[in-house]
Every structure is written in structure tokens, then in C-alpha cells.
Amino acid sequence: MENNKAEEVLKLFKEKFNNKIIDSRIETKTTGLKKNNYQVIWLQINPEDFKDTVDFLCSIYQYPHFAIISGNDKGENIELIYHFSIYYGERFKEISISLVLNLSKKNLKISTITDLIPGAQTAEREIKEMFGVNFEGLPDLPNIFLPKDFKKGIYPLRRDEKGIEKPVEKEEEVKEDD
Amino acid sequence: MKLNKYFERSLWVFHLNSGSCNGCDIEIVAALTPRYDLERFGIKLVGSPKHADVLLVTGPVTAKMADKVKLIYEQTPDPKAVIVIGTCGTSGGVFYHSYNLRGPIDKILPVDVYVPGCPARPEAIINGVLQVWIKLEKLREELKVSQVK
Amino acid sequence: MTKMTYSIPIGPVHPSIKEPIIFNFEIYGERIENVNLAPGENHRGIEFMGRERNPIQIIYLAERICGICSFAHPFAFCRAVENAVGIEVPERAQYIRVMIAELERIHSHILWAGLAAHELGFDSVLYLSWRAREEVLDLLEDLTGNRINYAMLMIGGVRRDMTANQISRIRKTLDYYKDIYGKIEDVFLNDPTIALRTKSVGILTKEEALRLCAVGPTARASGVRKDIRQDQPYSAYADLEVKAITPEVFSDKINGDVYDRIVVRLLEILQSVQIIEQCLDNMPSGEIIAEKKLVKLLNQLKKAKGEGIGRHEAPRGEVIHYVKLNESEFPEVWKARPPTYNNLMTWVPMLIGQQIADIPIVIASIDPCIACMDRVTILNKDTGQKSILTKEDLHKLSVEKTRRIAL
Numbered sequence: 014m015e016n017n018k019a020e021e022v023l024k025l026f027k028e029k030f031n032n033k034i035i036d037s038r039i040e041t042k043t044t045g046l047k048k049n050n051y052q053v054i055w056l057q058i059n060p061e062d063f064k065d066t067v068d069f070l071c072s073i074y075q076y077p078h079f080a081i082i083s084g085n086d087k088g089e090n091i092e093l094i095y096h097f098s099i100y101y102g103e104r105f106k107e108i109s110i111s112l113v114l115n116l117s118k119k120n121l122k123i124s125t126i127t128d129l130i131p132g133a134q135t136a137e138r139e140i141k142e143m144f145g146v147n148f149e150g151l152p153d154l155p156n157i158f159l160p161k162d163f164k165k166g167i168y169p170l171r172r173d174e175k176g177i178e179k180p181v182e183k184e185e186e187v188k189e190d191d
Numbered sequence: 192m193k194l195n196k197y198f199e200r201s202l203w204v205f206h207l208n209s210g211s212c213n214g215c216d217i218e219i220v221a222a223l224t225p226r227y228d229l230e231r232f233g234i235k236l237v238g239s240p241k242h243a244d245v246l247l248v249t250g251p252v253t254a255k256m257a258d259k260v261k262l263i264y265e266q267t268p269d270p271k272a273v274i275v276i277g278t279c280g281t282s283g284g285v286f287y288h289s290y291n292l293r294g295p296i297d298k299i300l301p302v303d304v305y306v307p308g309c310p311a312r313p314e315a316i317i318n319g320v321l322q323v324w325i326k327l328e329k330l331r332e333e334l335k336v337s338q339v340k
Numbered sequence: 341m342t343k344m345t346y347s348i349p350i351g352p353v354h355p356s357i358k359e360p361i362i363f364n365f366e367i368y369g370e371r372i373e374n375v376n377l378a379p380g381e382n383h384r385g386i387e388f389m390g391r392e393r394n395p396i397q398i399i400y401l402a403e404r405i406c407g408i409c410s411f412a413h414p415f416a417f418c419r420a421v422e423n424a425v426g427i428e429v430p431e432r433a434q435y436i437r438v439m440i441a442e443l444e445r446i447h448s449h450i451l452w453a454g455l456a457a458h459e460l461g462f463d464s465v466l467y468l469s470w471r472a473r474e475e476v477l478d479l480l481e482d483l484t485g486n487r488i489n490y491a492m493l494m495i496g497g498v499r500r501d502m503t504a505n506q507i508s509r510i511r512k513t514l515d516y517y518k519d520i521y522g523k524i525e526d527v528f529l530n531d532p533t534i535a536l537r538t539k540s541v542g543i544l545t546k547e548e549a550l551r552l553c554a555v556g557p558t559a560r561a562s563g564v565r566k567d568i569r570q571d572q573p574y575s576a577y578a579d580l581e582v583k584a585i586t587p588e589v590f591s592d593k594i595n596g597d598v599y600d601r602i603v604v605r606l607l608e609i610l611q612s613v614q615i616i617e618q619c620l621d622n623m624p625s626g627e628i629i630a631e632k633k634l635v636k637l638l639n640q641l642k643k644a645k646g647e648g649i650g651r652h653e654a655p656r657g658e659v660i661h662y663v664k665l666n667e668s669e670f671p672e673v674w675k676a677r678p679p680t681y682n683n684l685m686t687w688v689p690m691l692i693g694q695q696i697a698d699i700p701i702v703i704a705s706i707d708p709c710i711a712c713m714d715r716v717t718i719l720n721k722d723t724g725q726k727s728i729l730t731k732e733d734l735h736k737l738s739v740e741k742t743r744r745i746a747l
Contacts, residue, residue: 042423045578046431046624053649076550078566080651080682083662083675096649096660098572102564104581107571109649132553135684158383159291160255169290169388177290177388210384214407214488217451224470253384285401288392289385310407310488 018100019052019108022073026056029069033062036113049105057113064124066112067095071129074099077110079126082136084144086172090117091144095126116146118173125150143170201233202324205243205267209260209296211250214310215277219247222313234320240267245323247316248300251279251286252293264300270330272303272323276316281305390674395421395495395641395663396634398674402661403489405676408451411444412654413661413676414493419574419650420663421495425641429575430627433497438576439510439619440484440492441652442612446517447476448655449605449612452707453528456602459700460537461739465527472520479513482506495637497629507620514613521610528602529590536745538598542690542702545596552685556657557604558706560586562596568653580618585611598705605707642669654679656707680708697741 019039027034036057043050058066070077080096093114100106116123125148127134137148138157145168155161159169168175206219222229223236237243240263252260264273273296278284280296296302303326306319386405390398395417402413415437422429429437450473457465477487483506484490492498502510528534544554549562559566567584569577585607587600594600631637647664657679664673683706690702 040423042574044574045434045576046622047579049573049578051572051574078555079553080658080660081662081675081677083673085664085673094662096662101566101571102584104570105573107568109572109651111649130553131551132682132685135681169385212404212407212410214404214410217407217488221470221474224467224474226471226474251384255383279404285404286384286389289389291383291385309404312487 018106019054022099022108022110023054023056025073026066026069030058030062030066034058051105051107051109053109053111055111055113057115060114060116060123063112063114064126067126067129070097070099070110077130079130079133079136082133082140084140084146084170086144086170086176087115088172090115091121091146091171092116093123093140093146121145122147122149124148127151142168144168145171145175201235202245202320202327203235203237203243204245204247204320205237205240205263206247207240207249207260207263209248209250209256209280210253210292211277211279215249215308218310218313219249219276219316222316227313227317229317229320232317232321234317243267244271244327245320246271246273246300247276247320248273248296249276249280251283252296252299254291254293257293257299260296260299270327270334272327272330273300274304274306274319274323275302276306276308276311276319278307278309281307284309387674387676391670394638394669395665395671396638398671399493399495400491402676403491406678407488408448409444409654409656409659409678410489411441411492412652412659413678415441416650416652416659416661417663417674417676418493418495419652420648420661421641421650421665423648423650424646424663424665425644425648426646427496427630429497429630431576431624432501432626433628433630434575435619435623436498436502436628437493439616440480440490440498442615442619443476443480443483445612445655446609447473447480448707449609450476450524452605452655452704453524453602456701456704457528457534459704459735459738460534461742462534468527469524472524475513475516479509482509494629494634495641496631497627499629501628510616510620514616517609517613521606521613524609525606528606533742533745534602535599537698537742538602538701538705540595540597541698542598542694542705543596544686544690546594548689549596549686552689553682554657554686555679555682556654556707557601557608558657558683558686560584561594561600561604563587563594566658568651568658572651574651576619579622580615582611582615598701601705638669641665643667647673656680657683680706683708695741697737700735700738 023037023039034056038055040053040055041050042053078098078101080098083094083096085092093116095112096109097112098107098109100108114123123146125137127137128150134151135157137151138154140146141148141151142156142159156163166175167177169177206216208216221227240246246264246267248260275281275296279286283295286292293299304319304323306315308315386401389401393401399414399417402417403410405413450469454466454469454473457469480490481487483502484492484500492500544558544562546563549559549564554562554564555566563586565584565586567582568574569582570584573582585604587594587603589607590603631640644665645667647662650661652659659679660677662673662675663671666672686706687703691699694702
């Protein structure tokens, strides 16, 4: 049954990591006329245990689907959420798993997962240039979205002094004689 | 329309994308398809700015494309005209307050015709090209007259 | 040893493909040895702009991330906000959303088929297929008011309902596509020249597709059965039996080459027609939006707190949006991830070992929506020769190869 799978998966995580999991919850969403449902698991862990968690996830299901990393500047730390999903391939069986990490701004480092999941390279490069997070083990590649001559040390999606100071102004009211 | 007087030769058009969402670009290509059929007016899409009479520019200009847009404008031989297609090239549209956009196209190039719309319909694009055609023919006349002098 | 020495410093747009692309590569004879990616020219800073807009304004911004999949992004965004806040979408709205999404899939796949034919040199197929595409654009204009950028979605439902006249028009358009599908399939899948140009070209094995997390028809053509409409159904898909289409439905073996991708996309057109018919037959009645007054909706969103993920199977693959609301007018986090983002890396294994003349069709075969990525630099180490070819040069090479084969 689909319902048990999400709880089973969460139980496996808790058995392996028990008190290293800071927070967890399962959300169930219903859709359609027939009111079927699907589930989303949210897990919050420490950055040090992150690589082991992803390793464990790959052992539960061989090729987890990696979707994206979303980042949020919360002032003292930067919260990264890795969105995965497993058990795709059969109707109604897919479960989304989101791993939440909090990185302190004084120590913006996290290990890369491109050796386990090569498809994560684009996402890690984007977070590196948008937030300034250092991914240990990621090869040093040029900027992926920002121009090459973008100012170093400025990270557009940050909200502190390292973000963009002032957005580009709206066009001035210029009268052209034509 | 004073077709006989003005349309001596066909018009060659070059399409330039400065970071747009592709909506207007697809409508430009759709203007070539059998339903709207630009080519029956003698308007042809060419692959190099050096053969073009008219530049069709779309998109809000991103930082990387700003100098490339200027370079292509300078490579196009005179007499030439610039048509801006779509709202984001005309005034920015929904894209405002971004760190990577250099503003509407008339901050970088001198524009002759604006075709608004998000995306601009193929009929509007054809109308814009025809407007510029009349202007170009006049420019050619002036060039001929000044050369004779 | 032939050395290509064309050198044009700017990458203008080819008449038929939309975005600025500069190719920069070194070759060994005619073969490519290594590939390196570097997008960024189309970067408009959309997520940064989203920080100064309330969720209703973000719908209109999300529509213009890409003009071809302009329904997919707002769909995923609305689902994310509804999941974050806990808004229930009425059933009739769910069915209308699915119907418009499937109509968009039909128009996008036909668009792609025409462009793929153009890359191979069959210009008349481009014109014929885009003429066929006008039927579905007329229908969308009748239903929504515009050919592209429909503005049909609102958080909690859709903005416009369907009348009985429109429904009978939908059925007529679907009949047109059912009639014409045989011709499309004949032109693409039974033509010997297209088979010669596309079979065993640009192969992506199943293992590579899984490791690189490819999505959409690119993954399905390699045998990976990944389709959100089947795995984690949402809206009306939860009531319908949608199966991920893989090439063995048509031919026996799965090769993961360009031919298989054409097969998957053409079969999906037929599947979309069937889905729309099922939706029409089972369409429930009722409201089309959860909260009609926009001011009340905005106030509800201003007081909301929560986070949500919205996913949608766009014509190119999985679109995922993540939204976090924190009791303010503007969302705290908005992350939009279009499908080409994941499919970018699949160019690397596909292009290695191929000939230069095959580059246009291989690049076009993943259906890149380059409003999210743009420049490809292809490096190759052997000869030490660096050459810059623009899209026109590559297109010319591709067309010449077709002429050689056809003779």
C-alpha cells in the first residue's frame, strides 16, 4: 500500500540515524475526483551527516531522482533544501523527500554529492554563485548563469551586505525628440 | 496602400534575440508559415546581419547581450531600420528591478518601429515590417538623391 | 586531417531557432571528443525579481519564463502555493487545468517536430507541421484569449470557464488531429532518410539517463519510465490512467537515440488527444475557483505561513517550484526549476564521438528551452585547434549530410 511506504521509509531513516535527525514530518495531499493521495517527507539534518544521509538514500532506491536545491538567506544562516524523489516508475508510488540543512554563515561549507548523483552538478554550481556556498569536492568551473565579469564576492540571492545593494532602476522618463 | 510607388525591392530581415522568453520569436517564425506567409510580400529572413535591411530585436536586454546587440547593429549596412517586437523590448514589460537587465532596447539602439504585445501577434509583426518598409524606401530615395549631388 | 577554421565571433540567431547560441569547439577530424557546458546569456534574474512581487503578480512573471511552456510554470507555481497554504482547488478547475496543459503539450510537440525536420533539411515538413499547429493555437485562442501566455491560472483555480460551444469546438479540433496523426507518423517515422540520420545518433543509455537525472521525453526515450502524471498524479491525472510512453510501444528495441525521442514525442501527441477526450467525458460541474475575490485571496496569502512544492509534467519534463510564505506580502523563497536544467548535462554523453554535421539534430533532440540556458562551449583536446562555428554553419553541415545520404 502506498501509505505505508512513506512511514516505512521514515522509519528506516530514524533507525539508521536516530537522534541525528533534528525534525521530520510527512504530508499527505489528496487530488482529483476519486481523492487519491500522495506523500511528501521532510527531514532536517545536520550538515555533517548530510553525505551519509544521501548515501543511505541511494541504498534504499538505486537512482533517486534529484530535482533541485533551493536556498534561503535567514540572516545568521543559509537554509538549503535538497529535493529528491524515489520510487518513480509505477503509478502512485512516487514519494518526494526534501532534506533541509542549515549552514551557518561563518562556515559555509557542505560536501558535494556529484560523486553519488552526477546530475546535481548544475544545481550545486548555481547555489555556489548565488549564495557563495563552498561545495567541497566540486571541480572549479566557471560561472554558470552570471556573466564572467560579475563582481566577485557579490551573491545576488543573499539578503545581507553581500547581496545586490540596489536593483537596477526602472527606466527614467526620458523624452526623445522623434 | 501605395504598393506600386514604394515597394521596389524585397526586404531582408534579420532576427536578433537579446534574452527573451521565445514567445515573440516563435511568432516571428510563425509569420513565415503558410498561414501568414511573410514571403509573399518579398520579406525574407536571412542568416547574417550583413545581408539585412531590417533588424527585428526581441527581449529585455541582458547584461551579456548588451554589447553584442550594439555590434550587430553596427555590422548591418545602411540604410537600415530597427524594429522592436514585444513589450519587454519596448518598456521592460513584467521584467523590472533585476540586476542583470540593461533596460529596454531603445537605451542601446535607435528604434524606428515598436510592435507591442506579449507576445506580438504575427499580423502585428507583418504590419510593423510594412511600416518600416515605407520609411526605408524614403531613406533610399534620399540616399540616391544625395549621391547624385 | 580536415581543420575547420570558420571564425565568427558573435552568435546570432538562426532564422529558425530562437536563442543566441555560440558553439566553440575543437575537433579531431570530424569527430567530437569532449564537451563542456556554459549557459548564462538568457539569465534575467527571475527569482530575484520574485522577491518584490506578491504571489498573484508572480503568476504573470512565471508565465514569461518561457514562451513555449508558458502554462507549465504557473501551473507548478499555483500548486506550490496551494500546497503551502492549504487551498483546495475545485474539481472542475482541476479538469480545465489538465485540458489546457494537454493542449499545450500538443502544440509544443508539433513545434518541436517541425524544428527537428528543419535541422535535418526538410523545410517543407517544417511549414506543413507548423500549419497543422495553427489549429490548436486557434482553439487555445478561443478558450483563453491568446495564442501564447494564456493567463488562465489563478491560485485556487482557473479564471475562465468553458461553454458548450467551446467544448464542441474542442472535439472538432481533436478529430482533426486524430485524422492528421497518421500522416505525421508516416512522414517522420517511415521515412528512410530520417531513419538513417537519426538512428544510432546521439545515444543516451538508460544508466546515464538515471545517473544524470534526466527528465521528460529525453529520459523516457532511453527506457526510464519517469512521468509525474503516472508516478505522483495530481489534479485530474489522478483519475485517469496515464502511462509513461517508452519507445518499445512502437519498435521493439530501445536504443536511446534521436529516433526514439521522435517516437516518444509523436506518441505523446496521440496520448494527449486521448486524455483530453477522457476529461471532456468526465468533466464535473461546479465552481472554477476557490476564492473569487482577489482582494480576499491576497489577504489570505498575506497571513499565510508554510512551504510547498509544486510539480508538473511539462512537454519537456518535470517542472518543480518551491515556495515558502512567511506572513508577508512577498514570498520568502521562490525557486523555479525548468526541465531543461536537468537535461543540460545529457548533452555531454550524447555528443561524444559524433560527427559535426550531427550536432544540430542532437542538440535539438532534447528540446532545449533555452530561455533557461543558452551557450554551449564544446571543447576538444586532440588537435589543439579551436574554431568557432555559428548555428548557420552547423545547420549547413547538417543539411549537406542529409543530401549526401538521400542520394
